[in-house]
Amino acid sequence: MTEVHNLNPKIPLCTAAYEPLGNELFQLILTKENKAEIFEHGLTKLRKNQHEASDVLEILEKWDPLTRSLFTLRSPSTILDTPFRLVYPMTDKSSFDETGFYVRQYMAVSYCWRSKDFLPVGYERHDGWPVSKPFVDAMIGEKNHPRVGIWMDQLCINQDSAEDKRSSVAAMDVIYRSCIRLLVLLEDVFLDEAEIALHSKYDLPRAQYDPAWRPPAHEEPVIASFYRKVASARWWERAWCFHEFNTNEPWTDKRQCNEIHNATFIMNGPNGSTVKIKWWTLHFIMCLASHEERIQEIFIPVDHGDREPGFRGSIMARHNAVSTKGCMLLEDRLSIMVNLSGLALAYQGQTRQSAEEVMYISAVLAMAAGEAYPLTMFGGPIIPAMRESWFQRHLLNDVTIPKFRLRDLKGVHRVSMQNIELDMIFLLPPAAWRGVEDEDLDPTYRIFPKTIATTLPATHGPTSEVLTTVRRPDEDLDKPRRKFLAGCLMNGPDFTARLWTQLRTDVIGPNYNQGLFKELAPNPSLLPAAIELLRQLFPVTTLLTIPASSEFNIEDAQLFLTWLTDPRSLYYIGVFTYQIQRGLGGQGAFTTGAQVNAHFTDGPSDELVAAVPIDLFDMSCIPLRIWLLRPCKGKGATSQWRLVGKALLLGEPDLRMEARKSKGRDDAAVEFRRVIVGG
Numbered sequence: 026m027t028e029v030h031n032l033n034p035k036i037p038l039c040t041a042a043y044e045p046l047g048n049e050l051f052q053l054i055l056t057k058e059n060k061a062e063i064f065e066h067g068l069t070k071l072r073k074n075q076h077e078a079s080d081v082l083e084i085l086e087k088w089d090p091l092t093r094s095l096f097t098l099r100s101p102s103t104i105l106d107t108p109f110r111l112v113y114p115m116t117d118k119s120s121f122d123e124t125g126f127y128v129r130q131y132m133a134v135s136y137c138w139r140s141k142d143f144l145p146v147g148y149e150r151h152d153g154w155p156v157s158k159p160f161v162d163a164m165i166g167e168k169n170h171p172r173v174g175i176w177m178d179q180l181c182i183n184q185d186s187a188e189d190k191r192s193s194v195a196a197m198d199v200i201y202r203s204c205i206r207l208l209v210l211l212e213d214v215f216l217d218e219a220e221i222a223l224h225s226k227y228d229l230p231r232a233q234y235d236p237a238w239r240p241p242a243h244e245e246p247v248i249a250s251f252y253r254k255v256a257s258a259r260w261w262e263r264a265w266c267f268h269e270f271n272t273n274e275p276w277t278d279k280r281q282c283n284e285i286h287n288a289t290f291i292m293n294g295p296n297g298s299t300v301k302i303k304w305w306t307l308h309f310i311m312c313l314a315s316h317e318e319r320i321q322e323i324f325i326p327v328d329h330g331d332r333e334p335g336f337r338g339s340i341m342a343r344h345n346a347v348s349t350k351g352c353m354l355l356e357d358r359l360s361i362m363v364n365l366s367g368l369a370l371a372y373q374g375q376t377r378q379s380a381e382e383v384m385y386i387s388a389v390l391a392m393a394a395g396e397a398y399p400l401t402m403f404g405g406p407i408i409p410a411m412r413e414s415w416f417q418r419h420l421l422n423d424v425t426i427p428k429f430r431l432r433d434l435k436g437v438h439r440v441s442m443q444n445i446e447l448d449m450i451f452l453l454p455p456a457a458w459r460g461v462e463d464e465d466l467d468p469t470y471r472i473f474p475k476t477i478a479t480t481l482p483a484t485h486g487p488t489s490e491v492l493t494t495v496r497r498p499d500e501d502l503d504k505p506r507r508k509f510l511a512g513c514l515m516n517g518p519d520f521t522a523r524l525w526t527q528l529r530t531d532v533i534g535p536n537y538n539q540g541l542f543k544e545l546a547p548n549p550s551l552l553p554a555a556i557e558l559l560r561q562l563f564p565v566t567t568l569l570t571i572p573a574s575s576e577f578n579i580e581d582a583q584l585f586l587t588w589l590t591d592p593r594s595l596y597y598i599g600v601f602t603y604q605i606q607r608g609l610g611g612q613g614a615f616t617t618g619a620q621v622n623a624h625f626t627d628g629p630s631d632e633l634v635a636a637v638p639i640d641l642f643d644m645s646c647i648p649l650r651i652w653l654l655r656p657c658k659g660k661g662a663t664s665q666w667r668l669v670g671k672a673l674l675l676g677e678p679d680l681r682m683e684a685r686k687s688k689g690r691d692d693a694a695v696e697f698r699r700v701i702v703g704g
Contacts, residue, residue, distance in 0.1 A: 211255065
């Protein structure tokens with residue numbers, strides 16, 4: 026029976042409703058006023074996002090009303106109207122005698138639910154708790170004060186009420202963001218004494234960071250064993266656990282700089298004991314072994330881009346991270362993705378039938394928020410649930426997609442699963458592209474007389490061989506590298522300088538000089554090759570001993586060749602290098618890395634056209650920005666063009682300016698059009 030207690034008349038009537046849960050537990054159902062206080066931190070982000078969320082829904086209404094109908098706005102009032110309960114051991118009840126049932130702080134618990142079919146032999150849940158007694162004792166031991174509550178979804182959400190579950194899902198990010206501390210229960214991890222000792226030795230939150238430091242050799246097997254045990258925990262693989270950890274914002278100063286706010290991981294020790302390890306210590310120990318083991322996606326801060334004014338972290342990266350995790354209900358992935366993105370929206374649609382539907386809805390939502398990345402996706406298998414579609418599954422679930430600038434995608438006008446109507450700049454058709462042929466490679470042999478050797482990237486310490494080595498010998502990579510280099514020589518110094526500026530800005534800075542990798546530095550052995558490269562790019566300047574161009578000097582040439590020989594650069598170099606020259610003001614551009622589908626060969630090659638969505642002009646050169654299209658034929662065609670491939674675009678001039686120059690000309694090779702593209 027629920028009771029309302031106000032034991033002190035000096036306290037306003039905003040105390041929680043009290044309800045016993047058996048002999049050892051009771052719960053408090055908080056008032057709206059109390060929730061407003063303890064949720065203040067979590068609601069602040071929601072308040073700031075109201076305008077953006079409204080704009081997203083308005084754009085969706087124009088583009089795709091069906092997708093718009095799946096979402097509703099979330100406001101602080103909707104969160105405060107959601108029932109919020111906290112549980113306490115009965116022994117803490119007396120601590121409220123003088124204050125009434127008024128709550129100041131609570132801890133939130135993240136753990137894996139266990140059905141009766143998956144309980145270990147001899148496992149017993151303790152009293153009304155959904156976990157065993159050692160973990161109950163460990164959780165209660167984390168309470169800094171008896172009036173600190175515990176929020177545990179299985180106990181604090183009415184599992185018999187669909188409405189309570191729906192509204193609680195929409196509030197989940199606020200709940201985990203606002204708690205004083207997160208408790209993570211890894212019930213399937215059992216540490217031995219040697220592994221537990223690592224916790225004491227490496228509990229170094231105040232130690233100076235040194236990425237080159239390595240532990241003593243005799244400790245490496247223990248660290249590797251610790252990593253394997255912790256990384257094998259089911260908790261890492263569950264979508265809701267991923268959500269709970271990341272919405273708790275473990276990377277913020279609040280969580281990193283104050284022990285009381287830093288998450289506590291609880292695991293099994295010997296003989297029925299438990300071990301508590303703070304997140305910063307666990308992360309440090311895990312990173313010591315990460316060069317040998319797979320790195321969990323949970324180590325990547327999904328909110329990184331949101332911390333920069335005017336930018337937002339990739340919404341598609343959040344979708345991709347969630348899609349790799351286990352989740353009973355597909356539609357929950359949408360709720361998790363929205364919460365991780367910080368959008369003031371809630372999913373209210375029906376049950377989803379396929380992961381492809383979830384991916385499409387996520388992509389359209391991301392585009393409505395200003396992320397152009399879905400326009401570059403390509404390369405995965407055909408999506409049966411979508412029939413013939415412009416929308417493409419990507420080969421990889423990339424969780425490192427760069428942040429994007431907050432803006433509207435002005436070039437998109439209508440979207441459905443089958444077709445997209447958008448503004449594009451049409452380039453010279455592929456039939457007119459000039460490939461770099463074997464006879465064009467002779468000048469490169471004066472730069473590299475022998476097989477071009479790979480330059481392995483420098484790292485701060487040992488790392489995975491997959492990241493630093495090439496799986497194919499230099500002899501196999503020699504020709505693609507020479508073709509890319511020959512294309513630069515054929516296009517001249519202005520193009521090479523423009524290409525290098527683009528690569529340095531879009532690729533090297535944000536992607537190469539990160540994490541365990543040291544900043545890309547010129548390979549000293551490539552200085553003679555760099556001198557010859559400059560001599561060929563600036564033959565007159567070299568002959569007359571005129572100072573070299575400040576836009577591409579000897580340091581640039583040496584670093585460019587270092588980049589060319591780096592194994593990470595193979596993605597950009599590709600196998601074939603094509604030049605797009607005429608129609609770009611004579612300035613030229615490269616296209617490499619083309620990926621095509623089964624429809625690429627459905628007709629004559631001279632029917633193929635190439636176009637770039639205008640919303641990809643200001644985007645990084647990393648993704649596939651060129652769309653390869655064929656005209657749609659036959660009765661019942663609902664689009665003008667069929668998407669048959671995509672490719673990289675490198676070193677291009679200002680395409681908007683080129684289109685303006687070509688406007689109205691009969692021989693225009695660069696042309697602006699609004700088109701409908703299908704699959």
